[in-house]
Amino acid sequence: MPQHADIAIIGAGAAGLAAGIFAAETNPNLRIILLDSAKSIGAKILVSGGGRCNVTNQRVTASDFHGNRKVIDRILRRFDEQATVRWFDSLGVLLQTEVTGKLFPVSNKARTILDSLLQRCEALGVSLLTQHHVRDITREGDEFSIQHSRGTLRAKRVILATGGQSLPKTGSDGSGWALAQQLGHLVQPTYPALVPLLLDPSFFHATLSGISHDVMLTTTIAGKTIDRRTGSLLWTHFGISGPVVLDASRFWVRAAAQGEDVHLHLNCFPQISSQDMEKWLLQAASLPGRKTILTLLAERLPTRVATTLANVQKPGLTHTPVNLLSKETRRHLVHTLTNLPLPVIGSRGWNFAEVTSGGVPLEEVYAQSMGSRLVPGLYVIGEMLECDGLIGGFNFQWAWATGYLAGSHAAVQFPSSD
Numbered sequence: 201m202p203q204h205a206d207i208a209i210i211g212a213g214a215a216g217l218a219a220g221i222f223a224a225e226t227n228p229n230l231r232i233i234l235l236d237s238a239k240s241i242g243a244k245i246l247v248s249g250g251g252r253c254n255v256t257n258q259r260v261t262a263s264d265f266h267g268n269r270k271v272i273d274r275i276l277r278r279f280d281e282q283a284t285v286r287w288f289d290s291l292g293v294l295l296q297t298e299v300t301g302k303l304f305p306v307s308n309k310a311r312t313i314l315d316s317l318l319q320r321c322e323a324l325g326v327s328l329l330t331q332h333h334v335r336d337i338t339r340e341g342d343e344f345s346i347q348h349s350r351g352t353l354r355a356k357r358v359i360l361a362t363g364g365q366s367l368p369k370t371g372s373d374g375s376g377w378a379l380a381q382q383l384g385h386l387v388q389p390t391y392p393a394l395v396p397l398l399l400d401p402s403f404f405h406a407t408l409s410g411i412s413h414d415v416m417l418t419t420t421i422a423g424k425t426i427d428r429r430t431g432s433l434l435w436t437h438f439g440i441s442g443p444v445v446l447d448a449s450r451f452w453v454r455a456a457a458q459g460e461d462v463h464l465h466l467n468c469f470p471q472i473s474s475q476d477m478e479k480w481l482l483q484a485a486s487l488p489g490r491k492t493i494l495t496l497l498a499e500r501l502p503t504r505v506a507t508t509l510a511n512v513q514k515p516g517l518t519h520t521p522v523n524l525l526s527k528e529t530r531r532h533l534v535h536t537l538t539n540l541p542l543p544v545i546g547s548r549g550w551n552f553a554e555v556t557s558g559g560v561p562l563e564e565v566y567a568q569s570m571g572s573r574l575v576p577g578l579y580v581i582g583e584m585l586e587c588d589g590l591i592g593g594f595n596f597q598w599a600w601a602t603g604y605l606a607g608s609h610a611a612v613q614f615p616s617s618d
């Protein structure tokens with residue numbers, strides 16, 4: 201005999217848990233069941249923000265996301281960052297804002313966030329079924345029939361919240377998109393985003409492993425700039441990481457996958473133009489004291505980075521007094537320091553990506569409810585959708601906001617139970 205639910209939520213990650221809570225708070229009489237393939241719930245919440253869970257940001261706007269920003273804006277306005285703070289407060293979790301604008305639980309433990317969500321689900325009588333992998337969903341009359349690894353569930357409303365494909369070992373393996381497709385939705389090609397990038401092993405990155413500094417990264421396709429951003433870059437044994445790289449990665453990854461002529465350029469002096477940089481070198485050359493190139497560059501760059509970049513330009517250049525630089529070498533040095541091509545050979549892939557770009561088009565859902573425009577009674581939320589945010593708590597804000605809209609909407613004007 202199949203089980204019955206008023207609302208079945210497929211996937212109990214951030215978005216699914218939020219949807220379950222808001223649905224139950226909106227209509228406490230409903231039977232709400234969350235099904236998740238994972239053995240234990242919330243693995244991604246627990247690893248997030250380095251185990252601290254960056255819940256949201258002090259300022260969230262549509263420009264912090266990639267996707268249809270008109271739709272994203274309408275969704276975010278209905279449940280904004282202040283709503284997130286109030287909501288967690290109501291769940292007994294205080295959040296604190298860091299200088300970067302990121303909000304974390306005061307406990308600094310992601311576990312606090314997960315526990316608060318699970319406790320609220322329990323208090324509201326929301327059922328949580330783990331190790332229930334959903335394989336098939338079909339619409340039969342005015343109900344959905346959900347085939348999962350332990351049988352069948354029938355439900356009047358279905359909220360799809362199966363996440364993206366990042367960190368698949370957490371249970372978010374991308375299988376949910378097949379369910380959306382089965383029900384008639386389109387799924388735009390998906391790519392890892394917020395992902396570290398691999399550089400050609402013959403490049404110098406490994407020698408700088410562990411060093412981070414502020415840079416500007418520019419991504420070009422066939423010579424045309426498609427993205428430019430500044431922030432902290434971390435050199436690693438495999439290539440580059442850090443916030444600016446993670447935010448830029450989606451552009452390189454998508455373009456490379458589409459066979460585009462994509463390049464990434466590094467500017468280690470984002471705060472000054474290359475003309476001002478040249479002036480700086482000339483000025484230093486005219487001063488008494490004869491600083492070496494290394495001494496000069498190390499005033500503004502970590503010493504190891506300064507040494508490496510000067511030596512890339514010309515072995516031994518570091519020890520050259522700045523006044524002995526030829527015009528040509530000075531120009532080349534400025535170019536290396538402000539426009540160095542990075543030999544990107546790929547990304548670290550799904551196991552190291554924080555989110556997914558691509559997914560179910562936002563145009564296929566109503567922004568006021570996250571309800572499907574194609575299938576009555578169906579909702580699509582969270583990372584499954586074609587929307588990916590920057591580093592900084594934006595992706596969780598997206599999960600809470602879309603979970604709120606779907607949960608509270610699916611639970612109103614409910615047909616009376618038979």
Ligand SMILES: Cc1cc2nc3c(=O)[nH]c(=O)nc-3n(C[C@H](O)[C@H](O)[C@H](O)COP(=O)(O)OP(=O)(O)OC[C@H]3O[C@@H](n4cnc5c(N)ncnc54)[C@H](O)[C@@H]3O)c2cc1C
Nearest residue numbers: 211213214215237248249254334363371372582583593596
């Ligand atoms: C390492 C890491 C760190 C991160 N840190 C942050 C951060 O600090 N701040 C931030 O804003 N974002 C962060 N993110 C991104 C954020 O975690 C995600 O965007 C967010 O969790 C997405 O929520 P979701 O509910 O849509 O999907 P998920 O959290 O991925 O949940 C989907 C759930 O669906 C289940 N599922 C999948 N398929 C099926 C199926 N067929 N049947 C049943 N169940 C299924 C999965 O088991 C999973 O539990 C991080 C991501 C990673 C990987």
